[in-house]
Amino acid sequence: MTNHFRSKTKKRSFWHNFYSCNGMKREHIYHLYRRAGFGIGPKEVDELESLTVEAVVDALLLASENPTPLELDLAIYDRFFEKYPAPEYQAFRQFVKSCNHLLKSFNSAWVERICEPTEALNERMTLFWANVFSCEDETVSYMQTFNNMLRKNALGNFKDLTKGVSREPAMIRYLDISKNSKKKPNENFARELMELFMLGEGHYAEDDIKEVARAFTGYAYHLDGTFKIRKWARDSGDKSFFGFKGQMDGDHVIDIIAKEKQCARFICTKLYGYFVNEALNEDHISEMVSVFYPSYEIKEVMRYMLTAPWFYASENIGTKIKSPMDLLASIYRIVPFRFEKDEDSIAVQSLLGQVLLRPPNVAGWQGGKSWIDTNTMLLRLKLPSVLLSDGYVPFSEGKFDTHRKPFADHIKLKVDWEQFLMTYEGASDSDLIEVLFATHLVENTKKMIGSLEAVSEAERCLQLMSLPEFQLT
Amino acid sequence: MAPSFVSAMDDTLFTTLGRKRLVLIQLHGGNDGLNTVVPYRNDIYYRSRPTLAIKKSNVLKLSDELGLNKNLKPLRKLFDAGELSIINNVGYPNPNRSHFRSSDIWQTGSASHEVLQSGWVGRYLDAFGKNPYDAIEIGKSLSLLMKGDIKNAVVTKNAKNLYDIADDPYFNKIVSSYQDPHLSEHNMGYLYQTFIDGKQSANYIYEKSKTKTSSFDYGNSAFGKQLKTMSEFINSGMDTKVYYASMGGFDTHASQSGRQDKLLETYAQAVGVLVKDLKTNDTFKDTLILTFSEFGRRVAENAGLGTDHGAANNIFVIGSKLKKPGFFNDAPSLTHLDFNGDIPYKIDFRSIYANILYSWLDVANEKILSEAIAPLNVV
Numbered sequence: 001m002t003n004h005f006r007s008k009t010k011k012r013s014f015w016h017n018f019y020s021c022n023g024m025k026r027e028h029i030y031h032l033y034r035r036a037g038f039g040i041g042p043k044e045v046d047e048l049e050s051l052t053v054e055a056v057v058d059a060l061l062l063a064s065e066n067p068t069p070l071e072l073d074l075a076i077y078d079r080f081f082e083k084y085p086a087p088e089y090q091a092f093r094q095f096v097k098s099c100n101h102l103l104k105s106f107n108s109a110w111v112e113r114i115c116e117p118t119e120a121l122n123e124r125m126t127l128f129w130a131n132v133f134s135c136e137d138e139t140v141s142y143m144q145t146f147n148n149m150l151r152k153n154a155l156g157n158f159k160d161l162t163k164g165v166s167r168e169p170a171m172i173r174y175l176d177i178s179k180n181s182k183k184k185p186n187e188n189f190a191r192e193l194m195e196l197f198m199l200g201e202g203h204y205a206e207d208d209i210k211e212v213a214r215a216f217t218g219y220a221y222h223l224d225g226t227f228k229i230r231k232w233a234r235d236s237g238d239k240s241f242f243g244f245k246g247q248m249d250g251d252h253v254i255d256i257i258a259k260e261k262q263c264a265r266f267i268c269t270k271l272y273g274y275f276v277n278e279a280l281n282e283d284h285i286s287e288m289v290s291v292f293y294p295s296y297e298i299k300e301v302m303r304y305m306l307t308a309p310w311f312y313a314s315e316n317i318g319t320k321i322k323s324p325m326d327l328l329a330s331i332y333r334i335v336p337f338r339f340e341k342d343e344d345s346i347a348v349q350s351l352l353g354q355v356l357l358r359p360p361n362v363a364g365w366q367g368g369k370s371w372i373d374t375n376t377m378l379l380r381l382k383l384p385s386v387l388l389s390d391g392y393v394p395f396s397e398g399k400f401d402t403h404r405k406p407f408a409d410h411i412k413l414k415v416d417w418e419q420f421l422m423t424y425e426g427a428s429d430s431d432l433i434e435v436l437f438a439t440h441l442v443e444n445t446k447k448m449i450g451s452l453e454a455v456s457e458a459e460r461c462l463q464l465m466s467l468p469e470f471q472l473t
Numbered sequence: 474m475a476p477s478f479v480s481a482m483d484d485t486l487f488t489t490l491g492r493k494r495l496v497l498i499q500l501h502g503g504n505d506g507l508n509t510v511v512p513y514r515n516d517i518y519y520r521s522r523p524t525l526a527i528k529k530s531n532v533l534k535l536s537d538e539l540g541l542n543k544n545l546k547p548l549r550k551l552f553d554a555g556e557l558s559i560i561n562n563v564g565y566p567n568p569n570r571s572h573f574r575s576s577d578i579w580q581t582g583s584a585s586h587e588v589l590q591s592g593w594v595g596r597y598l599d600a601f602g603k604n605p606y607d608a609i610e611i612g613k614s615l616s617l618l619m620k621g622d623i624k625n626a627v628v629t630k631n632a633k634n635l636y637d638i639a640d641d642p643y644f645n646k647i648v649s650s651y652q653d654p655h656l657s658e659h660n661m662g663y664l665y666q667t668f669i670d671g672k673q674s675a676n677y678i679y680e681k682s683k684t685k686t687s688s689f690d691y692g693n694s695a696f697g698k699q700l701k702t703m704s705e706f707i708n709s710g711m712d713t714k715v716y717y718a719s720m721g722g723f724d725t726h727a728s729q730s731g732r733q734d735k736l737l738e739t740y741a742q743a744v745g746v747l748v749k750d751l752k753t754n755d756t757f758k759d760t761l762i763l764t765f766s767e768f769g770r771r772v773a774e775n776a777g778l779g780t781d782h783g784a785a786n787n788i789f790v791i792g793s794k795l796k797k798p799g800f801f802n803d804a805p806s807l808t809h810l811d812f813n814g815d816i817p818y819k820i821d822f823r824s825i826y827a828n829i830l831y832s833w834l835d836v837a838n839e840k841i842l843s844e845a846i847a848p849l850n851v852v
Contacts, residue, residue: 176726176777184776188726191782195571206570206813279659321660353614363573369663373615373628374605374671377664378638381647393643406637439661448650466643468664 023050026434031317034438034473035275036060036306037120038326039333041423042435057306061299064122064155069148070113072106077141081224092223101342102140107356108342110147111349114325115332125154125298127325128274132267133165133197134364135174136357142170142225143357158267158296159258162197166250169221175362178220182235185213192362198257200266211241215248264293268301275305277316278368284310318439321371322473324352327380330473334424334435334461335388336416344411348387351379351407372471379407384465388415393466394459395452417458424457432457436464439472493833494707496747496762497594497618497717499579500740502724503572504766505733506786506816507805510559513540517807521773525730525780535559538804544738547745548789555798556748557791558851560825562805564785564818568768572724572782576767580618582823582842593826593841594715595621600840605670606677608715609706611699619717625667626715627674630702636679639672648672678711685709689750696720697743704747708754714834723766727777740764748791761833761852762791765822771814772807784815788825796850824849 024032029048033040037060048056080087080095087095117123129150137143146168153161165171166189172178175189190213194204218234221227239248242256257263268288272280287308292301305311322330328348331337339345349355353376354365365371372380385393391404424432429449433441441449445467454460464470508525512518513532532540533549539559541549551557567585569575578585582593591599594608599621602608608626610619619626629635648669656662685705691697699718706713720740725733744762751757769786785805805816828848830838839845 179727179775179777179779181776186726186775186777187781191571201569201571201574319658319660321664361572369660370614372664372667373625374667374674375628375630375635376614377667378635378644378671378675381644381668382638382641385641392641395643395646406634406640442652444650444652448646452646463643467647468668469661471664472660 022052024048024053024056027317028053028312029056030434031312031438032056032060032306033120034326034330035124035320036302037124038114038117038329041333042431043423053307053312057303060121060306061155061303064119064125066119067122067126067151067154068118069151070106070109070144071148072102072109072140072144074102074141074144076102087223089223096139099140100138103138103143103357104342104346106140106144106147107349107358108339108345110356111325111328111345112338115329115336121302122151122154125302126151128271129154129161130356131359131364131367132270133162133171134359134362135165135168135171136359137170137173139170139173139225142168142173145225146170153298155299155302156297158292158298159254161298162193162254162258163251165197166193166216166219166254167227169225169227172219172221177216178230178233180213180217180219181230181233182214182217183233185210185217185235187213189213189216193253194257196363198254198263198266199260200262200269203260203262203266208241211239212253214239215241215253216250219250258296259294261289261293264289264296268292271301271305274367276311277319279315281310284308318437318472320473321368322471323365323367323371324349324354325356326473327352327383327471330470331384331387331465334465335420335458337387338414338416340412340414344408344413347411348383348408352376352383377468377471380471381466381468382406384470385462387411387413389462394462395454420458420461424461427457429460432461432464436461437469437472439469441467441469445469492759493835494713494760495715495829495834496703496760497715498740498744498762498764499576499618499717499719500723500736500764500766501572501576501719501721502766503575503768503770503782504723504736504786505725505729505780506766506769507772508729508733509542509545509737510561510787510804511540511542512538512804512807514538515804515807517772521807523774524778525774536800539800542734542737544734545741547741547748550745551748551791552799556793556795557789558795558798558801559787559789560801560820560849560851561787561803562785562816562819563765563788563822563825564768564816565821565823566818568784568811568815568818570768570782570784570813572767575782577617579765579767579822580616582826584844587843589843590620591622592616592618592620594618594626594717595624596841597621597715597830597834597836598624598626601836604674604677604712606674606711606713608717609678609713610717611703611706612718616717616719619715625670626717627670627678629675629678630699632675632678632682632702632706635671635675639675644668644672678706681711682706682709687750689746689753691743691746692739694739694743696739697746700743700747704750704754707751707756707760725770725779726775726781727779729774729779744791758793760792761794761829762789763825763829764789764791769816772810772816773814784811784813785818786816788822790825790851792852795852801851820849821846825851828852 029045149164176186177189180186187209190209214235218229220230244256268285272285291304386405386408511527511532513529519526531543534540580592581589583589602624606627610628615628685708687701687704691701703716722736765788770780770783811817823846827838827846828851830836831848833852
C-alpha cells in the first residue's frame with residue numbers, strides 16, 4: 001500500500017523544481033478542479049504540478065471529449081411500449097406513476113456520478129446547464145433523455161443545445177409547449193426562452209414573446225419520448241421578430257435570438273457567476289463574449305475562461321459558497337461514502353436545499369448566499385459529523401448527552417475510511433488544510449484547531465470539515 | 474395615525490414599541506384572483522372563460538357583484554365579522570409577468586424597473602431590528618423578502634430541531650475563536666454572521682416556544698403545519714414583529730379548476746384555524762395578516778384549461794382593527810384591460826406596505842420603501 005503523505009518527500013525532486021517555474025501552483029490546480037470539476041486529490045495534484053495551465057486545461061477538455069451517458073435500466077419502459085404500442089395518454093401516465101421510484105434512482109445515480117465523475121469538466125457543465133435549462137418531470141425516461149442531451153452538448157454549441165432543449169419531451173411538458181397552438185397560444189416557454197435561457201429581462205418586448213410563441217406552435221412529442229410536429233396546431237403564418245419576417249419555426253427563432261450579442265453576454269455572465277465569481281467583472285465578461293460570439297462554441301469560451309490569469313486571482317479563489325452538491329462532493333473527495341438507499345440521499349439533498357431533478361422553479365437555484373440561512377448554515381456545519389460519524393464533532397470536551405444526530409439519524413451510509421487512510425494516514429494539519437480548504441484559515445482558527453485533541457487523522461478531518469471555512473470553494 | 478415621535482425615533486425603542494405583529498402569506502405562482510373573488514354577474518368574465526368560469530350557483534356571494542370561491546368559507550366568516558378587507562386591483566405600474574421578477578418586486582418593494590437586493594422586511598430589520606429573530610420565516614429556506622442589506626431574518630420549520638442542531642459543543646469553540654477577519658470578508662463574513670445568528674436564535678426560539686403547544690387542528694398540509702408552528706411562536710409571547718409563510722402551486726397554466734380550488738381550500742382552512750387559535754389566546758387583536766401573490770392571471774383562459782400570467786390582483790388583509798372591512802374598493806373592470814388582456818392596477822401594493830409600516834408597526838416608512846408613497850388607509 002503506497003501512502004501519499006509518507007512518500008511525498010521524494011516528489012520534490014530537482015526536475016520538479018526546474019519545471020515549476022512554468023508549472024501551475026498547487027493551490028491553482030486545486031482551484032481549477034474544484035470549480036471546473038468536483039475536486040481533486042493530492043496525488044493527482046502531484047502529477048499535474050509540473051504542467052502549464054494551458055496543458056492542464058487541455059487535458060481537462062480532452063478528458064471530456066466523449067461523455068458517458070448516465071443510464072438506468074429502463075427495460076420496464078420498453079416492455080410497456082412492446083405491450084401497448086399506442087397507449088392511451090392516461091394509461092401511460094398511470095404506468096409512469098407506478099414506477100416513479102426510478103426517478104429517485106436516477107437522482108441518486110446522478111449524485112454518485114457527480115461525486116465520482118467519469119468526465120469531470122463535462123459533468124460540471126451538465127450540472128451548470130441543468131440549472132440554466134431548469135426542468136422537472138415525473139417521467140424518468142424523459143428526464144434521462146433530457147439529462148443526457150445536456151451531457152452530450154455540455155461543451156458543444158450553445159445554439160444546438162438550446163434547440164435540443166426545445167425538443168425534449170420533459171421541457172415540452174414542463175413549459176407547456178405542446179399546449180401552445182395557433183388557436184390558443186401559450187406563452188410559457190416563449191417567455192422563459194427569452195427571459196431565462198437566452199437574453200435576460202429587459203431585452204425583449206411583450207410582442208416579441210407572442211411572436212416567439214407562434215413560432216413554437218405544433219411542437220409536441222410521442223409518448224415514447226420522440227419529438228413530433230403537430231400540423232393542426234402549427235401557426236404557419238408570417239411572424240415578425242427582431243427585424244426578421246417570415247415563416248419561422250422554433251429553430252429559426254433561436255438562431256435569430258443568438259444573433260443578438262446580448263445572448264452571448266447573457267450566457268457568459270451566467271458562466272462567470274458560476275465558475276469565477278458572483279461579483280461580476282464586466283471587463284472579464286466582455287473578453288469571454290468576444291470568444292463566445294458569434295460561434296457559441298462552449299468549449300472555446302471555457303478554455304478561455306479557465307486559462308485566463310484572472311481565473312486564478314486571489315479574489316476568485318475560495319470566495320464562492322459551495323452549493324449542496326459541491327459540499328457533498330467535497331466531503332466525498334476526502335472520505336468516500338455511499339447512501340444505502342436512494343431516499344436517504346434525497347432526504348439529505350432536501351435538507352440542504354438542492355434536490356437534483358427537483359429545481360425550485362424554472363429559474364433554477366439562485367446559488368451563492370441564497371444557499372445559506374440560519375437553518376442551512378447550522379445543518380451544513382453539522383453535516384460531515386452526521387454523515388461520516390455519530391453526529392457530533394469529536395473533541396475531548398465535546399461529549400454530551402443530548403440527541404446526537406438531530407437530523408438524518410435514520411440514514412444509513414457506507415463510509416470508506418480505509419480509502420481515506422490510504423491517502424491521508426500520516427498527514428499533518430497543514431497537509432489536511434491544503435486539501436480541505438479553498439480559503440486560508442486565520443491564525444485564531446488554526447490555534448483553536450491546534451488546541452483540540454485529535455486522536456486520529458479522521459478526527460482531525462471531521463473537526464476541520466466542521467469549520468465555516470469548509471463551506472467556501 | 475402614527476404617533477408623532479416616529480420620525481425622531483431611536484431604535485432602542487424598538488423592543489418597547491408594543492406587541493403588534495405582522496403575518497405575511499404569499500401564494501406562490503400567481504393566484505388566479507378572478508376565480509378567488511368571483512365577479513359572478515360579469516358577462517365578460519363568463520365569455521372569457523367558457524370552461525374555467527365559476528358558476529354563479531357555486532359562488533359564496535358577498536355583494537351584488539362579487540363572491541368568494543366556494544372553498545373559501547372560513548374567509549366569508551371573517552368578512553361577515555368585519556375582520557377581512559378585500560382590496561381589488563392591487564399591483565404596480567408597468568407590471569412584470571415573470572414569476573421571479575414580479576415576486577422579487579413584491580418582496581423587495583421595488584418599482585418595476587428597479588432591482589433591489591434586499592427585501593422590505595429585511596430593510597425593516599436593518600433599520601429597526603435588534604435581534605435576528607425579530608422576523609421569522611416558517612419554512613425551509615430564507616426568502617428575499619426577509620433578507621436585509623445588513624441583517625437577515627431567521628428561518629425554521631421546527632424550533633426544537635433547530636435547537637438540537639445548534640447545540641454542539643464544538644460550535645462554542647468556533648464562536649470563541651472567531652475574529653474580525655472572519656466577519657470582514659464578503660462571503661466568509663456572511664457565513665460566520667449567519668452561524669452566530671443561528672446559534673443565538675435557536676436558543677431563544679426554543680426556550681420561549683417550548684411552553685406552548687397548539688391544540689387546534691391545522692390539517693395535514695405543509696401550509697397548515699407552518700401556520701401551526703407560527704401560532705405557537707406567537708402565542709408563546711415571542712418578541713417577533715414579522716412572520717412569513719408561503720404556499721406554492723398557484724401557477725395554473727394548465728388544468729386549473731380542480732387544482733386551484735384545492736389550494737384555496739387548504740389556504741382558507743389553515744388561515745381560519747390560525748385566527749381562531751390567536752383569538753383563543755388573545756393575540757389576534759395584535760396581529761395583522763396580509764395575503765398576496767406575485768400577480769393575478771389573464772382574464773381569458775388558454776388552450777390548456779388554464780390561465781397565463783396576468784397583472785393586478787386582489788389581496789386579503791385580516792385583522793380586528795381594519796379601517797375599512799369588507800370590499801375596500803370596486804371590483805376590477807373587465808372592459809378596461811391592458812394591451813395584454815390583463816387587469817390594470819389601481820392600487821400600488823407599496824401604499825399598503827407604507828400603511829402597515831407607519832400605522833401598524835409604528836416605524837418611519839421612508840427608511841424602508843425606496844420611493845415616497847402615500848399610505849393607503851387599510852389599518
